[in-house]
Amino acid sequence: MGDDAGRLWWQEGVIYQIYPRSFADSNGDGVGDLRGITGRLDYLRDLGVDAIWLSPINPSPMFDFGYDVSDYLGIAPEFGTLDDFRVLLAEAHARGIRIVLDLVMNHSSHLHPWFVESSSSRTSDKRDWYIWHDGRNGGPPNNWQASFGGGAWEWDEASRQFYLHSFLREQPDLNWRNPRVKQAAEDIVAWWLDVGVDGFRLDVINWFLKDEQLRDNPTKLLGRRPYDRQKHVYDRNRPETVDLVRWLRATVDRWPERMLVGEVYNEPPGNPELSASYYADGAGLHLAFDFSLLFSGWSADDFGRAIDAWEDVLSPACWPTYTLGNHDQRRVLSRYASDANRAARGRVAAALVLTLRGTPFLYYGEEIGMLDVKVPRSRLQDPLGKSYWPLPVGRDPARTPMQWSAEANAGFSPAEPWLPVHPDFAEINVERAEADPASLLRWYRELIRLRRDEPVLRRGSYRRLPQGTGVLGYVREHEGERVAVLLNFESRPRPAVLPTGASWRVLAASARRPRDRVAGGTIEVEADGVLIAKAGAPQARTLGSEGRARSAVGR
Ligand code: NOJ
Ligand code: CA
Secondary structure (H helix, E strand, C coil): CCCCCCCCHHHHCCEEEECHHHCCCCCCCCCCCHHHHHHCHHHHHHHCCCEEEECCCCCCCCCCCCCCCCCCCCCCCCCCCHHHHHHHHHHHHHCCCEEEEEECCCECCCCCHHHHHHCCCCCCCCHHHECEECCECCECCCCCECCCCCECEEEECCCCEEEECCCCCCCCEECCCCHHHHHHHHHHHHHHHHHCCCEEEECCHHHCCCCCCCCCCCECCCCCCHHHHECCCCCCCCCCHHHHHHHHHHHHCCCCCCEEEEECCCCCCCCHHHHHHCCHHHCCCCEEECCCCCCCCCCHHHHHHHHHHHHHHCCCCCCCEEECCCCCCCCHHHHHCCCCCHHHHHHHHHHHHHHCCCEEEEECCHHHCCCCCCCCHHHCCCHHHHHHCCCCCCCHHHCCCCCCCCCHHHHCCCCCCCCCCCHHHHCCCHHHHHHCCCCHHHHHHHHHHHHHHCHHHHHCEEEECCCCCCEEEEEEEECCEEEEEEEECCCCCEEEEEEEEEEEEEEEECCCCCCCEEEEEEEEECCCCEEEEEECCCCCCCCCCCCCCCCCCCC
16 A cells, blocks of 8 residues: 555654543543544544554553553553454544554553562562662662652562662563563564554653663763763663664564554654664664654754754655654643744644654644643642642643533543643634634644645655745655745744745645745745745646545555
């Protein structure tokens, strides 16, 4: 199902992340679930996305809301059953939508039977499935810190050793140097691929391997927490992880057209070189996240630098990804916009991720302009939010219920939802956005449709077009077709330059749509504005004539 050049859905498509607890609640318990998602597939089809990535749906005691798995082959009862999942998969595939699962295997839950067995005694058969060690000088084995705060080693009084946890103490790190752990992972991956899932998002892939000698991390001067005052060269980012990723890739490649996207997490400003290394020149991850774009300031220079750096470090065998939001970050419009410019900036942000060379990942609700919710202390759920309160570190604000309508609880659930709904839901909701031709949702749909209709937007090369202050410009080129994108990051009109020697047909423009065509040369881009234009002869275009037919996934 690839194009002539062999490009596949994960390069051609748009991927939409769903946080299952918060998308749609089908049984009125206030928690989103799989049947809820199935019930909203038509919405996703109409939006035009090609795949959804589900944050974890496995059974979990939910210390980290599913990122602490206690059974890799099951479905959390609050989300439904395996049958519900099979229905979701079949219904999604029937609409041409793939499903990517979150695979959280740097660590398991401390309640996973593997860890229960592993911690039962020093001689347990599964002892070396996790990372156990004696202390040093009466303290933990080394100076490693947990990324969620506190030391990374937990003392187990019963077996009188420490175990490693890079995140919560309820998330013991698996020992990926143990071939039996690899075998168990392979079995899990194979099992889900046989069920028919289209790929996996690998949680914190750059954490999987730790230094064999457990050396102390070097320290550095600046940083808010002890964790931030270390250089993470021994507790993560080990170069040998790339070999592990090659092996995972070879495993997944036994099934056709499946995809691995890895979260290569690095603190702001991101680390494109590190993320790029996980592609192993086409033999590693199909896709990797680098969060440089997400961590950029709202300026043409910052975004331009992040994009160019990512383009520069990726060899031709590697395909970029772009995202401006996920379940760990503040929502895009809460980070970048104010009441005055939100509507316009939402369009600029959408145009950015949807017209770059690479696979766009959207985060649920961003297409209607959902904002962070101020969650009162009494309703905090995220362990980070609770332990760092009142610092705004928690991730609950960006995980609140999808706003479907102006009905009670935003149409998410008849019951009080697990996290509060944003008070703006009567204005910001899907129903209203669908009815409003000028809504952000319509703009997302228009741009996604444009990507479908214009192969140059999906496949074209990327070249920066130098511009004056405030404007980011680039050209996408493919088989003689050329599209220019101009994005004004300032809240005042800015001059910009379109290449001369061509007449440009406007494909999409925010707010006012002044003309159908513009000549090359200097033009003005309106405040917080977008202009997407295609070079070419002045004949009329039949919409959709070049478009890809959307067909069901044949599995
Ligand atoms: C990264 C995930 O995105 C985050 O939500 C989670 O808390 C940590 N990994 C630990 O699994
Ligand atoms: Ca439910």
